[in-house]
Structures are given as C-alpha cells and as structure tokens.
Amino acid sequence: MTTVLLFALAAGAATALRLAAVHIWPGVERGTLVVNVAGSFALGLMAGWTGPGLTIIGAGGLGALTTFSAFVADTSALADERGIPAGGVYVALTLVGGMVAALGGIALAG
Secondary structure, X not given: OHHHXXXXXXXXXXXXXXXXXXXXXXXXXXXXXXXXXXXXXXXXXXXXXXXXXXXXHHHHHHHHHOOHHHHHHHHHHHHHHHXXXXXXXXXXXXXHHHHHHHHHHHHHHO
C-alpha cells in the first residue's frame, strides 16, 4: 500500500513540475523538451535499480514528468505553427537528446 501511495505522490509532483517547466520555458516545445531529456538522463541514472524505488521514482515520478502525449501535442502544435520541417527537427532533437541523456545517465550510474 505504501508503494501505491508514494507512486501517486511522485506522479502528482512530477506532473506539477512538468507544467511549471512549460511555463518557465515559454514556447510550444521548450519545456517539454527539457523535461523529456532530463527525465531520460534520470532514468539512465537508475540503471540497475529494482523494487519499489524503481516503481515509485522511475514509473511514477519520471513517467509522469516525461509524457508521450505532451510530446505528440507539442510536435503537432509546432508543425502547425512553423511547418512540418520544424516539427521534424523537434522530434529529432527529442529522440536524439533523450537517447544521449539516457546513455550519459547509464554511464554515470556505472
């Protein structure tokens, strides 16, 4: 029961953090890009974790922080505002940035 409660608290806090990031870095895509890359890095740092910590922080907290739905909505809005090539660049930045960040986190986690 404790894991479920902590999962919900972590998810709620991470959602609030993501919303704050979108307001701190104005523009359609900036806040989402920042949290997705940072979340990828944090998940990489958690390489090798098991048990409730991974569920609470990894799935609950970082899963709520880095949402695919926000990424898709931002990509669509950016493509509508600035054209499909701009949307494609955002997708590439998000995917490559996320993978590099995750690999960096994994390397640091050792």
